[in-house]
Amino acid sequence: MTHEFGSVVEHLRTHAGDALQAVMIYDGDEHRDLYRREDVTERHGSELEREVLREVRSDGPREAGAEFEGGTEPLRATVRVFSSRVIVHLPRDPESGTTVVLDPSAARNLTDFVADVRADLYDSEA
Secondary structure, three states, rough: OOOOOOOOOHHHHHHHHHHHEEEEEEEEEEEEEEEEOOOHHHHOOHHHHHHHHHHHHOOOOOEEEOHHHHOOOEEEEEEEEOOEEEEEOOOEEEHHHHEEOOOOOHOOOOHHHHHHHHHHHHHHHH
């Protein structure tokens, strides 16, 4: 994984505070846990990465086709909402991306959250 993530976790904490559960990045078959809250580790152990990444890997970047889905804009993020967590998948390209796991309370301003995090993660590469 060649992308440098610097202070991504600290930045995510400014948006989500204590609601941040975990941050994982992946590139091809490689993945890395950047952050995991202690209680999440106790609850899920080493299964969290595998479980979450399996759920989101099918969400790779694609062009939206229907007008109501955003026309031909690239997919910016997918969100899965569960009773105990919200999973935000931010694909970078077909092989890599970032997954952020949050407490449900953190999903109030989701559009702004996604735009800010994408800008910090990927827009600086242009």
